[in-house]
Amino acid sequence: MRYIELFSGIGGFRKAAELITDDTGLNMNCIAFSEIDKYAIKTYESNYNLNGEIRINNIVDFAAEKDKVEQLGEFDLLLGGFPCQAFSLLGKQLGLEDERGRILFSIHELLAAKNPQFVVLENVRNILKHDNGDTLSKILDFFKSHGYQYVNYVLLDTQNFGLPQKRARVFFVCSKKKLDIDLSQDSIINNFRKIKKHSLNIYKDVLDILDKRADSKYYLSERIKHTILADGSKNFKSKSQIDLNVARTLTATMVKMHRACQDNYYSDDFILRHHSHKDTAKEILFTAPVRKLTPWEALKLQGFDMQFYENAIASKVSEHQLYKQAGNALSVNTGYALLHYLFVHLKIQDK
Known part of the structure; x- marks a missing residue:
């Protein structure tokens, strides 16, 4: 065919x-x-x-x-x-x-x-x-x-x-x-x-996707967490949650790091100890290690394998572009x- x-x-x-x-x-x-x-x-x-x-x-x-x-x-x-x-x-x-x-x-x-x-x-x-x-x-x-x-x-x-x-x-x-x-x-x-x-x-779930170790550059600073974890703003109300077993829809703009009502974020407690902070008070999470998805994890969520990721990296495709490509992918x-x-x-x- x-x-x-x-x-x-x-x-x-x-x-x-x-x-x-x-x-x-x-x-x-x-x-x-x-x-x-x-x-x-x-x-x-x-x-x-x-x-x-x-x-x-x-x-x-x-x-x-x-x-x-x-x-x-x-x-x-x-x-x-x-x-x-x-x-x-x-x-x-x-x-x-x-x-x-x-x-x-x-x-x-x-x-x-x-x-x-x-x-x-x-x-x-x-x-x-x-x-x-x-x-x-x-x-x-x-x-x-x-x-x-x-x-x-x-x-x-x-x-x-x-x-x-x-x-x-x-x-x-x-x-x-x-x-x-x-x-x-x-x-x-x-x-x-x-x-x-x-x-x-x-x-089976995202725990099969998430790597146990990730570079420090993927972790959220305490300063940015106040925005990422916020339940919206004055004119925009939402419910922000992290540590979801089934990820939210990946977007082409995930590299911009939207709030946790739109993008996917995971704590070390969840990744390493399977303890979810989905409903934990935001104030506690301000000091807990929380990170975004890596480009490789985003590609995995779309069904691509490690060789696919490594080939793209070897061709000098940036992580910024890989996030966009994963978000746009079928x-x-x-x-x-x-x-x-x-x-x-x-x-x-x-x-």
Whole structure:
């Protein structure tokens, strides 16, 4: 099965597809990828064996040149994490001057020219409610207008697939064939649990993720703790907690160290002695050792392995960029679970 990966980031979908190839014998072969962030590309290049596949880079510029699109070659499956802004413009004509509209137009060009059998795209869950559901309707109509007979979506949470992180994402699944399948989270979870042999990293909770020792630079100073641990401010109220067994959703801006109602922080008591300070009075924690996640731990929470991290570091990708990349990434295990369900368990390509 030949595929392209759009808006690839550090290749969450690609890593999932490669593991499925290794584990099941279903040959998933990447022929092209697109990404514009130079640091993400650096991490991508350091971790995947790029066997001559086309580097699309800026998909808007690429799709604007018909010769390039024609040279792309045929592929069966389009994978990607879609920029949600583009979909708010679906009710208007394609080819808008707006950057987001031009991104959508480029997808339109690829679908029209290459006519892939399947499309699997990931996005934030809020897109389901955006504009009172009108955006969702326009997304579904967009793919139907390109001849997809089956157009559906499912909400999947990373914590159900062996990674202790709350990360709910919506996945759109489109097929040129009419399919009669159960695309539900429960069915995908049940299939995932029945997989006897796989190469994924599976963790019971964050204690399986957190390293016993971390450099002092990751620890919070007593001064910054007053901000990090605060339950909001005058105009913003929240409940800050540390030492959560299942991590909060990683964000691309975690390097900025948001409050403990948004980011993940852990005490030495929790890491070393399994004593949680989740509900401990903040004043006590002002002097207790508390730290943020390391970049390696953030990548682990997304399903990437030590070799992946070491390859990126060896390529001189900064920790700042690794935090951003981990926060933007598709969880490998979640991508694997969905692709396995569709193409290994249901074998929709053979229906």
